[in-house]
Amino acid sequence: MTRLLNNVWLQRGLALLVGGVFVFASHDKILWPERFARILYHYQVIGPNAVLPPLLPNLFAVILPWVELLAGLALIFGLWRREVSLLSGLMLLAFIVAVSSTLWRGIDIENCGCFSLDAQGRAAGLALVIEDLGLLAAALVLAFVPARPAALDKVRHGL
Amino acid sequence: MRWYRIPVFIGAGIVLGLAWNAWSGRGLALTSNVYLKPGDETVGVSEAKRRFDRGAVLFVDARPKMIYDLERIPGALSLPEDEFDAAFSGIEPRLRNRYDVIVYCSGFGCEASHIVARQLKEKGIPAVVLQDGIPAWQDAGYPVEGRAR
Numbered sequence: 001m002t003r004l005l006n007n008v009w010l011q012r013g014l015a016l017l018v019g020g021v022f023v024f025a026s027h028d029k030i031l032w033p034e035r036f037a038r039i040l041y042h043y044q045v046i047g048p049n050a051v052l053p054p055l056l057p058n059l060f061a062v063i064l065p066w067v068e069l070l071a072g073l074a075l076i077f078g079l080w081r082r083e084v085s086l087l088s089g090l091m092l093l094a095f096i097v098a099v100s101s102t103l104w105r106g107i108d109i110e111n112c113g114c115f116s117l118d119a120q121g122r123a124a125g126l127a128l129v130i131e132d133l134g135l136l137a138a139a140l141v142l143a144f145v146p147a148r149p150a151a152l153d154k155v156r157h158g159l
Numbered sequence: 160m161r162w163y164r165i166p167v168f169i170g171a172g173i174v175l176g177l178a179w180n181a182w183s184g185r186g187l188a189l190t191s192n193v194y195l196k197p198g199d200e201t202v203g204v205s206e207a208k209r210r211f212d213r214g215a216v217l218f219v220d221a222r223p224k225m226i227y228d229l230e231r232i233p234g235a236l237s238l239p240e241d242e243f244d245a246a247f248s249g250i251e252p253r254l255r256n257r258y259d260v261i262v263y264c265s266g267f268g269c270e271a272s273h274i275v276a277r278q279l280k281e282k283g284i285p286a287v288v289l290q291d292g293i294p295a296w297q298d299a300g301y302p303v304e305g306r307a308r
Contacts, residue, residue: 033180034187041194044268050291054192061187062180067172074168083164107268143160 002145011147012078014138018088019075021135022068028117029065037061039113039121044105045098067091075142085142092136099124099132194270199277200287204295207261211301217257219279219286220293221264221271230305232263232296240264240271243278254284266292 004010029036040057041048048054068091074084102109102124111121112128122128180186187193195201202210210216211232218235220227224246227237236253238246247254254260260279264272272288279286289296297303 030179031185033185034193037187037193038270041270042268047267048192049267050295053190055190058187058189058191058193062189063173063176066176066179067169070168070172070175080161080164080168082160083162084168086160087165087168 005141005145006148008147011142011145014142015075015078015081015085018085018135018138018142019072022072022075022088024072025115026065026069026072028115029061029113030069032117033061033065035117036065036113039109039111039117042107042109042111043098043102044107045101064091082143085139089136089139089143092132092139096129096132096136099129103129194273196273196277198280199273201290202261202287203290204299204301207289207296208299208301210259210261216259216261217254218289219254219260219262219275221262221275222269222293226265228305229307230293230303232293233302233304235263238262238275240274243275247278247282251282254279258285260284260286261289262286263289263292263296266294 037058037060040046040061046052046060047056067087071084071088071091074080075088099109099112103126109124111117111119112124114122114128116122180189207216211218218232219238220231220235221238221240223239223241224237227235227239231237236250238250262272262276262279264270264275269292272292276286276288293303
């Protein structure tokens with residue numbers, strides 16, 4: 001299993017997958033920060049409410065898409081891969097917690113704010129959580145399993 | 160793992176995000192609630208209760224009818240955002256008879272009350288939005304009615 005996860009081609013594929021998802025996910029959010037802020041409000045996790053002012057979700061709506069875009073591009077082009085993968089994993093984990101908490105609290109999120117921010121957006125649900133757990137696993141492999149060229153593996157194992 | 164790279168990355172995102180927000184023309188006002196548009200009026204829950212006690216207000220519930228049936232502010236009319244046109248025609252005479260209309264929905268994450276209040280205004284009915292919706296009304300210990308009571 002470790003040999004498989006070490007495989008440099010597998011890791012490049014995972015980096016392209018996770019990076020591509022992040023770049024795609026950032027597109028509408030960067031173009032429409034107000035729509036994204038509206039969706040963040042629906043989650044009722046980081047406000048606004050009686051304690052947290054609109055500033056917090058608004059800042060998230062403005063900044064998060066750019067971090068997603070930079071992380072996605074870095075993964076695709078192989079820049080600071082381990083650190084960026086960990087950061088991507090943390091963002092995915094935060095998203096999984098947010099979606100799970102809305103399911104737990106019975107809040108109906110018609111558009112999860114994952115990709116498209118218009119009416120055709122996807123609803124937040126269990127399937128989304130499962131998919132994001134898969135992406136989280138991929139990000140963690142990239143962050144913590146060192147890549148090793150397949151040729152080196154063959155030498156080490158005397159193949 | 161070079162940990163310093165993570166805050167560097169986040170910092171770059173902060174700079175780009177704030178710059179884009181300031182200069183792209185697509186930005187939002189960071190300190191304002193994005194549900195509020197120019198011309199929107201809101202009323203606090205204690206002021207709404209004072210008007211309720213005087214019998215001087217008509218509440219409008221912008222949530223889906225199913226939720227309205229379960230629990231609502233006493234005397235409120237149902238006007239769900241998703242079924243505005245159909246529901247409006249049924250209650251229009253009562254709305255036009257009252258000057259003081261307060262629209263509410265589920266609170267902080269809910270925009271329906273703002274949308275319904277704007278639609279009422281477009282039809283010539285002055286309407287304001289109850290700040291923080293029915294959760295604030297309930298948290299204050301004010302009465303509600305419905306099947307769930």
